[in-house]
Amino acid sequence: MRSRRQLQVLALATAVVVLAFLIVLPHQYGSTNTTRWAQALYIGVAAMGLNLLTGYNGQVSIGHGAFFGLGAYTSALLVNQHGWQFLPTLLVAGPLCFLVGVAVGFPALRVKGLYLALVTLGLAVLFPDLTKHYVHVTGGTNLVAMTGSELAPPAWVPTSVSAIGRDDQWAYYVTLAIAIGLFLAAMFIIRSRFGRALIAVRDHEAAAATVGINTSFVKVSAFAISALYAGLAGSCSVLVDHLANADKVQTFQISIEFLVAVVIGGTATVVGPLVGGWLVVFLQHWISDSLPKHVGSISVLKRTLANPAASPAIFGIILILFVFVLPDGLVGGVRRLVSRIGRGDVNDIQPSTTPLTT
Amino acid sequence: MSLLEVRDLIAGYGPVRVLHGVTFNVDEGEVVVILGANGAGKTTTLRALSGMIPAKGVVAFAGHSIVGWQTDRIATAGVGHVPQGRGTLSDLTVHDNLLLGAYSRRDRAQINADIERWYAIFPRLGERRMQAAGSMSGGEQQMLAIARALMSRPRLVLLDEPSLGLAPIVTQELFRTLGDLNREDGVSMLVVEQNAGLALGIAKRGYVLEVGRIVVSGSADELAHNDDVRRAYLGI
Numbered sequence: 001m002r003s004r005r006q007l008q009v010l011a012l013a014t015a016v017v018v019l020a021f022l023i024v025l026p027h028q029y030g031s032t033n034t035t036r037w038a039q040a041l042y043i044g045v046a047a048m049g050l051n052l053l054t055g056y057n058g059q060v061s062i063g064h065g066a067f068f069g070l071g072a073y074t075s076a077l078l079v080n081q082h083g084w085q086f087l088p089t090l091l092v093a094g095p096l097c098f099l100v101g102v103a104v105g106f107p108a109l110r111v112k113g114l115y116l117a118l119v120t121l122g123l124a125v126l127f128p129d130l131t132k133h134y135v136h137v138t139g140g141t142n143l144v145a146m147t148g149s150e151l152a153p154p155a156w157v158p159t160s161v162s163a164i165g166r167d168d169q170w171a172y173y174v175t176l177a178i179a180i181g182l183f184l185a186a187m188f189i190i191r192s193r194f195g196r197a198l199i200a201v202r203d204h205e206a207a208a209a210t211v212g213i214n215t216s217f218v219k220v221s222a223f224a225i226s227a228l229y230a231g232l233a234g235s236c237s238v239l240v241d242h243l244a245n246a247d248k249v250q251t252f253q254i255s256i257e258f259l260v261a262v263v264i265g266g267t268a269t270v271v272g273p274l275v276g277g278w279l280v281v282f283l284q285h286w287i288s289d290s291l292p293k294h295v296g297s298i299s300v301l302k303r304t305l306a307n308p309a310a311s312p313a314i315f316g317i318i319l320i321l322f323v324f325v326l327p328d329g330l331v332g333g334v335r336r337l338v339s340r341i342g343r344g345d346v347n348d349i350q351p352s353t354t355p356l357t358t
Numbered sequence: 359m360s361l362l363e364v365r366d367l368i369a370g371y372g373p374v375r376v377l378h379g380v381t382f383n384v385d386e387g388e389v390v391v392i393l394g395a396n397g398a399g400k401t402t403t404l405r406a407l408s409g410m411i412p413a414k415g416v417v418a419f420a421g422h423s424i425v426g427w428q429t430d431r432i433a434t435a436g437v438g439h440v441p442q443g444r445g446t447l448s449d450l451t452v453h454d455n456l457l458l459g460a461y462s463r464r465d466r467a468q469i470n471a472d473i474e475r476w477y478a479i480f481p482r483l484g485e486r487r488m489q490a491a492g493s494m495s496g497g498e499q500q501m502l503a504i505a506r507a508l509m510s511r512p513r514l515v516l517l518d519e520p521s522l523g524l525a526p527i528v529t530q531e532l533f534r535t536l537g538d539l540n541r542e543d544g545v546s547m548l549v550v551e552q553n554a555g556l557a558l559g560i561a562k563r564g565y566v567l568e569v570g571r572i573v574v575s576g577s578a579d580e581l582a583h584n585d586d587v588r589r590a591y592l593g594i
Contacts, residue, residue, distance in 0.1 A: 196458050200447050206410060207445025209429035210438070212462035212510060268449075 007338065022176055031168040035240060036281060038172040041179045042236040043254075044277025047261035048186050048270070049229020054259070055268035056190065057222040058202030059108065063120030065255035066127035067097050067227040069246045071234030073131060076144040076244035079151065080137065086151055086239055087174070093235045094228050101227025105220035124255045128246040144244040151239055168240075175236040179274065182229055186270050189225070198222055199268075230258070264322045266329030275330050283318060287311045361386045361546050362407075362419050362514055369406035369413035376402040378570040379415070384514060389540050389547040391557040391578070393591050394567035400550035401442050403567070404516045407548075408432055408439045420513060434462040438512035442519055444503040448492025452483050455491050455502055459509025469509070476505040479535065497528040504532075508539070514546045521553040529553065533560055554591035558582050566591075 026034040046068055053059050074096055075089040104123065111119055131142040138145045153170040189195050197218050200208035209215050238244050257280050265276020288311040295301040304310055326333040360383040367380040376399045384390045394400045406413035409429045417425045424432050433439065447455050456476060460469045477484030480501040486494060491502055500520055507515055520536070521529040537560035540547055550567075551557035558564060564581045566574035574584060581587050 193457075193461065196450065196454055197461065199450055199454075200458050203447040203449055204445050206429075207441055207447060208458075209410070210408060210433055210441060210445065211458050211506065212430045212433040213458075214428070214430045 010338075019180075026169040026172050034168045034172050036285060038168070038175045038236070038240040040278040040281040041172075041175045041274075042233040042240065042277075043257060043261055043280055044265075044274035045175075045179050045182055045236065046230040046233035046254075047258045047265065047273030047277050048182060049226040049233070050258045051262045051267065051270075051273045052186060052189065052198070052229070053222045053226035055262055055272075056195070056198045056202065057219065059219065059222065060113065060117045060259075061120040061223075061226070062117050062252075062255050062259060063123035064226065064230045064258050065251040065253070066123040067101065067230035068234035068237070068254055068258075069127050069131070069244070069251055070100060071097050071231030072238050072244040073135065073144065073234075073246070074231070075235040075238045076146065077135070077137075079238070080144050080146055085154055086235075087154065090178075090232060090235050093231050097231025097234075098224045098228040101224035102220055104227070105223030108223060109216055109219055121252075121255075124251045125248060128248050128251050131246045142246060144238075146238070146242045148242065151242060171236075171239040174239055178232055178236060182232065183270065183274065190270055194218070194221070260319060262329075264319065264326075264329055266331030266333075266335075269329065269331040269335070272329050272331035279330070284311065284315055287314045287318075359421070360384060360418075361388075362548065363416065364407070364418075365416040367403065367406060367413060367415040367417065369402055369411055369415075371402075371411065376570050377406065377413075380567070380570065380572055382565050382572060382575070384546050384548050386513075387540070387544045387546055388563065389537075389549065389561045391554075391561040391564040392548070392550045392567050393552070393554050393557070393564060393581070393587065394550065395552065395590070397569075398567045399570045400567055401518055402570075404439065404441075404518050404548070404550060407516060408437065433510065433512075436510075436513040438507035438510055438515040440500075440503045440507045440515065440517045440520060442522065444496075444499045446491045446494075446499045446502065448490060450491055451488050452491050452494070452502060453487045455506050456483075456509055459506035462510055472509060472511075476509070480505060496523050497525070497532070500524060500528075500532060501535075504536070508543075508545065512545065514548065517547060517549045519551055519553075520549065521551060521556065529556060533557070536560055552591065554581075554587065 022037075025037060029037070046064060050061060050064050053061060071093040074093040075086065078084040078089040078092060079086055108116055108119060128142070135142040135144070137143065148167050151171070152167060157170060190198075197208065197213045200211070200213060201215050201218050205215055208218075234244075261276030261280045262273050263276070264279055265274065266272025291314070292302065292305045295305065328336070362384040364383065365381045367377055368375065370376040380399070380403060382390070382392070392400055392403065402411070405411050407417060409424070409427050409432045413425055415425065417423065419432070419435060419437060422435065424435065424437075427435075447458065450458070453473070456473045457469070460472070463469055477487065482494075482498050483502055483505060486498070491499065494502070504515075504517070504520070517536070520532055524532065533556040536547065536549075539545060540560065549557050549561065558578045558581055561578040563577050564575070565572050566581070566587060574581065574587065576584070582592070
């Protein structure tokens with residue numbers, strides 16, 4: 001039990017260091033890097049939500065890009081077309097995505113596994129068409145491009161956070177605050193009675209019902225909560241990237257990125273998806289920007305990497321390696337390592353000599 | 359009036375009807391056993407009572423007609439269910455499994471006291487409280503399933519072949535504990551079993567189910583001495 005206590009202290013210390021780093025980060029980095037970190041955070045937020053649904057509740061969705069898009073469009077249109085400040089749009093985007101999540105969650109009760117994945121894929125396919133039908137903004141298209149002044153921080157924000165020309169800092173801090181808030185919320189959810197019910201429904205739905213869990217309520221709630229996370233992530237993306245856009249490839253691709261972030265970060269761990277979101281964003285940038293510089297003068301490699309198909313291919317190979325080497329994700333792998341060092345092999349189960357009953 | 363009154367219960371899976379009008383009852387504080395071969399409809403009976411499959415007929419529990427209720431509502435009303443195959447929530451710890459058993463309760467202090475009580479009754483569960491439930495042996499998982507079902511403090515527990523897949527000595531211990539629990543807590547039990555000897559040992563009354571119908575009923579003693587029952591279920 002003492003080593004358990006030590007692990008908690010270690011985890012807390014790590015959290016403090018990481019948080020301190022995240023807070024001073026925009027003052028150390030230029031706007032390109034700060035924006036990249038903000039992107040990693042919003043992908044992580046959406047992945048955290050998806051993890052509550054897929055990792056903890058066992059419902060696979062490959063359509064959460066649609067909720068992300070819904071959040072993004074809600075914020076973008078309220079700011080661009082109705083002259084709202086950015087922050088209040090979160091109060092509309094979040095609840096709206098939650099409600100749409102409820103509406104989608106009910107039909108999802110009828111299907112499981114691969115069929116559910118297909119239904120959610122339908123969402124990702126449908127969403128861009130809906131925006132094309134209803135949204136005509138920049139040049140009559142469904143693209144909502146915005147200026148920095150539309151998304152400028154409100155007057156009460158101290159200038160140290162929003163130095164002139166550094167709106168990226170404001171966007172970063174808003175995204176960071178939302179990520180921290182939703183991270184704490186996810187921790188709370190997982191440790192609550194509802195969190196145990198999520199896992200029980202995933203592990204054995206019939207048994208979960210026999211202890212009095214309303215399994216339909218739990219599944220629909222999980223869907224709605226994950227939609228809220230994805231929607232708020234979408235809103236943040238507007239603030240960070242200054243645009244809302246939806247085409248079929250992009251909506252599908254970002255849905256997959258959320259799932260990838262969950263899997264490589266660590267399914268059914270709270271912090272895993274945030275780490276996964278960071279990996280998804282930075283690995284892709286590293287492959288396309290830094291890797292070519294490292295190969296130096298080896299011309300064969302240089303020519304290969306110049307091919308536009310090379311980056312996605314290398315990213316794909318890294319993902320495959322990840323799944324083979326760390327099947328329970330980065331966080332799951334680290335956790336296994338720490339507990340092995342801390343108190344022997346976790347898989348060591350001592351045979352017992354006590355009788356089954358007294 | 360009986361705690362559980364079942365009359366002309368009809369149930370099945372889709373177009374396949376398994377139960378063709380089953381009638382029996384369980385009184386407050388009683389252990390009742392339903393014997394039957396594979397495919398007789400034992401599990402189907404319990405699943406119909408718990409609302410896991412659609413059913414027709416009369417099912418009255420503590421004065422409420424519970425036909426058509428959802429499983430969780432029936433559970434909350436006071437019916438515990440130890441499903442076939444134990445329904446272990448494998449990835450959760452033993453402790454979390456027991457906490458989930460108390461899902462419908464809000465009296466936190468009393469819940470913790472109850473969990474400690476189960477650790478005292480089944481010391482093996484106490485030793486493994488922080489271990490993933492799925493990593494335990496079949497016997498241990500069966501103990502956990504029973505403790506979890508009783509964590510809700512039900513008035514009636516449905517037990518679906520608790521002896522299935524267990525070593526004979528483990529099964530004996532298990533039935534002795536069930537008998538103790540019935541005597542000490544007064545919880546009523548409906549046990550479906552193929553292992554007639556042990557089940558009749560703790561039961562007050564019993565029924566024999568054959569192809570979806572009750573064909574014999576009587577006191578445990580009468581069944582144990584019934585020639586047909588002895589031949590079919592006691593292997594004598």
